[in-house]
Amino acid sequence: MNLELSEEQAAVRDLAAAFTDREIVPHAAAWDRAESVDRDIVGKLGKLGFLGLTIPEEYGGSGGDHLAYCLALEELGRGDSAVRGIVSVSLGLVGKSIAGYGTEEQKRAWLPRLTSGEVLGCFALTEPGTGSDAANLTTRAVRDGDDWLITGGKTFITNGTWAKVALVFARTGEDGHRGITAFLVETGLPGFERRTIHGKLGLRGQATAELSFDNVRVPDGARLGAEGQGFRVAMSALAKGRMSVAAGCVGISRACLEAAVKYAGEREQFGKPIASHQLVQELLADIAVDVEASRLLTWKVADLIERGLPFATASSTAKLYASEAAVRAANNALQVFGGYGFIDEYPVGKYLRDARVMTLYEGTSQIHKLLIGRSLTGINAF
Structure with a gap:
């Protein structure tokens, strides 16, 4: 097992990280208050190839494997889950479904426009x-x-x-x-x-x-x-889509960790930074462990897809764990911030609100537990 990123994968991650820091992080709070992301972000995502990851270049895509896709979505999720969702749906659910099930005419008609950001899909x-x-x-x-x-x-x-x-x-x-x-x-x-x-x-x-x-x-x-064949198309899309959600949840948890660590080093109580208090370090350690576990579960799904192996249960596992972990991470980060975490001048309240919906869409946590249970027992408990 080799978890080292290839040069191409590392380049995608670094490009996504720089894009997120430049184009998303400074605006995320304002977009949240306005209840609307700036639509110009779509063209920027398309220009840098984020809307075409894993789609063949002959259809306007930017190629790359599913791990590179997860790395990009983690960074976008770190900045603003609303932006990550644009990519997850238009590319992950719609574009990949057309690539997998579409006729040649459908691929030529829609994929170049979707991957460039000229149009979005829902x-x-x-x-x-x-x-x-x-x-x-x-x-x-x-x-x-x-x-x-x-x-x-x-x-x-x-x-x-x-x-x-x-x-x-x-x-x-x-x-x-x-x-x-x-x-x-x-x-x-x-x-x-x-x-x-x-x-x-x-x-x-x-x-x-x-x-x-x-x-x-x-x-x-x-x-x-x-x-x-529609239900098969939908379930196939959602199996991969759950990996996208998991990757975005890793990003939320990472954002929580980075914000909490920074604040804990700056905030003083009882004459010293709160980072020096044992129970604050426990909160930070719990977030850090969840980040690593969520990421590895997500990477496992990407690896299975690339090797052509069954991945649906692994995808449910990653989505279940990463979404619940993001809620825990946001709760712990808010606890580190104390009362300041309760106002939107600071980012952790938004992280908590965004994380909470991750346990609901593309399969609730309860649905995923049933899917995992069915894979273990062979019994459908729906």
Whole structure:
């Protein structure tokens, strides 16, 4: 086992770190208060290749392996999870799904635009009544000649108000997962509407939306994968997407550690820096251990993907641990800051709010425990 980074991987990490320090960290608090990231960040992400990692260069991608992808997302997550989410969804869920299941025409039409940042994608799976129970979604697509008419609604859709293409999952057949099909839907079509969700606890800068479809007409050429294959497309995307979330959570935990260590060295109580108090060092040590454990679990997923081995359970494990660890890290960092951690002049309150949602989306912690349990026992406990 060799955990040393290659020159290419180290270069991606360093580029992402410098970009984060220059373009994200100085603005994260303001974006959080305004509930909107500056849209110019999308073009900057595309220009440096972050929206094209792991996508072949022939389709406009920047290549690289999945570990390089994780390294970049860790740095972006360290700066602002709202920015990390832009990449995780547009590239990780939408772009990679097109690369894996799309026709040559679909790849040529969408991948160069997605990887450059010319357009963003959103992943329209979750519905108001079906979150964890995605196999029972109710959005429906009905065949009309050579077209499909899509009707229904989606919610909590990251990039939803910014995206130019939505990867929409709709029921085209029987109940359950076998009756679901995936479609690439241009967001400007008649009958397609979207509304920004405001007032979120965390990820405030992220463009999160409700989507509605009223007989939105799309050609059969917009179908991604075979009819009835949509659930497979969604689960394949989410298995890799959970690695993205885990990498971003490593970034949150790292940001918590760096902020807490710096503050503990500056803040004095009882005549000496609080870093010299044993229980403060315990808080810092707990964060540091969680950072390392979360990172190694995430890197394991990337390694399995690169070697073509099964990775879904490892991805659930990494996502479960890293997301819960990020909450612990933020709680511990806030404790180090004391009362100052409770106001948004300091960053740890935002870290806690952002970390909390990580235990909910792309599979709640409880869902991942069930997935891991099923892999251990062979028994479905849903």
